[in-house]
Amino acid sequence: MDLTDCYIKVRKRTEKICSHLQIEDYVVQPVVDVSPPKWHIGHTTWFFETFILKPYFTAYQEYDPDYNYVFNSYYETVGNRIIRTDRGNLSRPTVSDIYRYREYVDEAMAKFLCHEPSAEVRELLILGLNHEQQHQELLYTDIKYILGHNPLFPAYDKSYISPKVAQSDAGFIKLNEGVYEIGFEGEGFSFDNELNRHKVYLNSFGISPNLVTNAEYLEFINADGYHDFRHWHAEGWDWVKINQIAAPLYWHLINDEWYQYTFHGLEQLKLNDPVCHISYFEAYAYAAWKGLRLPTEFEWEAAALQFAWGKSWEWTESSYLPYPGFAKAAGAIGEYNGKFMVNQKVLRGASEVTSPGHSRITYRNFFQTHLRWQFTGIRLAK
Template sequence: MPVTFDRQATARRQHDAAFAHVRSLSVALVAPLSDADATAQSMDDASPAKWHLAHTTWFFETFVLRDHVSGYRPFDPAFAYLFNSYYEAEGARHARPQRGLLTRPSLADVLAYRAHVDAAMQSAMPYLPETALALVTLGLHHEQQHQELLLTDILHLFAQNPLAPAMWAAPAAMPAPMPGPMDWITGREGVVDLGHHGNGFAFDCEGPAHKVILTPHALASRPVTNGEWQDFMADGGYADPRHWLSDGWAWVQAQGVAAPLYWRREDGGWSRFGHDGRRPVNPAAPVTHISLYEADAYASWANGRLPTEAEWESAAQGLDPNGGTQLDEARCPRPRACEQRGGLAQMFGDVWEWTGSAYRPYPGFRAAEGAVGEYNGKFMSGQFVLKGGSCATPRGHMRASYRNFFYPHQRWQFTGLRLARDI
């Protein structure tokens, strides 16, 4: 009996520590921002930083405090309408494209909302049932996703400003030798187990675990670099329809796309815009802010293809998901010489890697009951899977089975590619 009690007490202390860490990181990320910075919305796909802070707080207030803590009083009943994202079961909500019109509540008011909910959560945590603690864990991983979105949405907003404001100072200059030739690493063949295994946290879309047959293939030892992307551009890659999917070619033509997002041609060559302002493109760093259409066209030009989700995940099993450049280490993708198992480098961190696999349910998938069942399952249409995390992903959030997903034209996230080929 004492052993059981000790385990429960340890688990609750871990919940307390994780809650404090994740919640404080979100506040730290917005410390450089003004109220105006945190309110503006640069496009429909993005949300204001203030909204991210409030929505993640709404999640805990709605699914934990309201449903599991007797006598809890909402900070402001109107926030249930303002900060619901897409949960139909929770009723009407403010339209996503109009989130940037919410000049009120202020950033200070949103931070007060967070403090109110945090205090209630910390008081309630020792008494929450296991079902509620599972929602706390889900809410923390949900907030980590929004931390990355907050950063990429602010980056897009600042990129629209002619002053090219930096959110933070550039990291110290690092030697950047060009990586050596790309090696090809033979992948597993035959029947492999994929999907989430074990007792640790995973989102519902990562399961059930299942078997997949892999045919002979190889993965590139590292992601494609900026320098290699410039070779694609110099060879007319953006102007040659032979390499493009039909939808991709229509997108390139309609949007006038000729380089990755945030790149600009200048007298001294190409520059890119990041959280540290406008800087020269580093040819040794992984290319990022590219759409699936661009990634697929490059792969065609390079006589390769995009890996399938199963090929990528199988190769990443057993590698350290805390490796690579992630949110607590650096502020942008960078060259790395480290290799993990079997010669594969940078499988985690730096840039999300597009796969050629559609985001669809695994065999046997069932959405959870209630409102939280809307978290992932209803988005399994028209999107593609990305793997591995990025420089804006909080460390500790990633695993081989993790499934990120975006529409093929979207590129405001830190998205890049690793080549694959059949053998």
């Protein structure tokens, strides 16, 4: 598939994700971490306009100078921007305005891609496509949060099919102590935080071939795990008490029965599904209650070839830090990953809403320890 076809395919998928929304759904921002869907539509368009069309397409006329302020996410190099908490206050530009903006940029990109771009621009374009795929996953997670916090629990898409995850009867997979190679190597795209490939020494360890299920996590709840400080980090224990956390996000106890908000609406909890929407604090506490632990990201990667991707991103015990020799790129693109390498934990794997072809064994996602609106789950190690 050539670059033009790739571009069209990725852009259409974003619009397909939003096709199940009502106009009112596009503008909601219930919490700081959730962006309104219309902002995602605009921001992913702004990325191509800002980093490809404006600097490299001489015939291009900027759509609206104000949009740089509206749709810049965190790129200090590119200029001022609205603060993140104010994205939901933007009644203007309207949803139709933003779709017209998207169409305008797509038409310009089609003209631009009539000629083979330079290697530098090609690299930027591929980064932009992967950036939009990241926002496709965020669109799903943000839409779920928006609708899942509507008191009527409306369905997003009744035809949505959640993938089934095969469970293994095998016990913990044992890996021997030794030196393992970690990080991306070879052809194809990777983010800069997956580089450089390097060696790590690992002690022998065991890792579960299965994700923790809802039924297994329910045992932790029934054992009063949310009320026993012994299982929790001090910061996690404070988080539980201050926020009165008693179950995973989207779980609801109704007439002594557990229900869960899904893309179909409110449904009875499916006990055999992997537990999802868990914070790092909860993942750690569950593992401690079991007398086990979370794997490090290096253990996870060393073992990953021995089992299929899980349904959820999986918390690891590793802090999000640069690999040896990591260097930020020059300019705004250098702000993509490196500036966030503090106070976050690494997630490994993929999610049921990860875009097709976007995940890799070396992919490193990262979030703060209290966040759980992403599709996050638990794999145990010992």
